[in-house]
Amino acid sequence: MANTMQFDLVSPERSLASLSATAVQLPGADGDMTAMPDHAPTITTLRPGILKVEAPEGSSEYLVTGGFAQINGDGLSVLAEKAIPVAEVTRSHLDDLVAEARASHEAAKAGDDQTIVDDAAKLLADMEALGTHMSL
């Protein structure tokens, strides 16, 4: 059994990481999950959160918002709408994200579709939790 797998993190604007990793922790839509080599093939959407990559050379963390991950036997590709290395995340990044989430929450409340309101509220909560998590 291979003990590393190919990990790719790409955003629409550029490819952020392409390396071999031993484990990757993902913020899946239905809950966090960790993908390791020979994981069952899975496609999952992501909620905003922190993605942790563990590689032989050391681990790294990324802030991702939205997108999805595709896991197959020998690799993992994460296609995130926005992805920023955690070291580069600043309070203002986060404020932007929270503001965006809040705006969509407000917009959703004006409509009458309850699921959209719930989704937006969840997004907002996710964003705020992120801030606390990173103690910014």
Added chain:
Amino acid sequence: MPNLKDLKNRIESVKSTRKITKAMQMVAAAKLRRAQESAEASRPYAERFNAVMAGLAASVGGSDSAPKLLRGTGSDDVHLLVVMTAERGLCGGFNSSIAKLARVKAEELRLKGKTVKVLTVGKKGRDALKRDLGDLFVGHIDLSEVKRLGYTNAQDIAKGILSRFDGGEFDVATIFYSKFVNVVTQIPTAQQVIPASFEDTEGDDSGAVFDYEPSEEAILADLLPKGVATAIFSALLENGASEQGARMSAMDNATRNAGEMIDKLTIQFNRSRQAVITNELIEIISGAEAL
């Protein structure tokens, strides 16, 4: 024969035109490199995205529960043409070839009795189509203030299109842009984005059976709107590279033409100068002989 002064002025003005076109060519070359880089950087995302979508679409596509964005509204009476062009001119046939493609398509649809609506992105396309299709315009997106194209620009455009779709304003959306092949070749392209079609993309051929979290339908419903944004983003980047490529070769041509014109005018100038001298000599000699 024009007099010497006129010729001299003419040569000077062509010379300064050549300087300008030369500078524009060099600016375009520098911008082209950047545009090409960002177009290339965005490719892995689009490719993977489409591969996953193609796989998903193939497994869910047939059912009645498939999202509207994939299945269509059931009719194809109203077409939205999203015409994406540049904000600036002086780039050869770039803008006009996209506009021409859109015009032909609009005409074809109208002959079939469909309703056509036009959304323009970029000022030049709007100007080019105003006369023929002006009454079909439903909106315009201005990118002239945008310094560097980002995914958010594409998201905004996609959001606008999707809200029109949700409002039942159209059944089929097609985007028009120019695909960048190399500096001298750009192919005007029409691509249908709603309902999404993945006929030209190859599905994931790993043959693996994937687990889906949450369900296939939920993922598809989440990804289809992003698919529209992704398609628009790649189209914008292709367009950006094509525009600079087209401008570069157009300005290269212009610089060369100006050079040829300067040579021609210089020969003409020298000939007339000689003619003037000869004339003067003849006058002096015939004057001396008359004495």
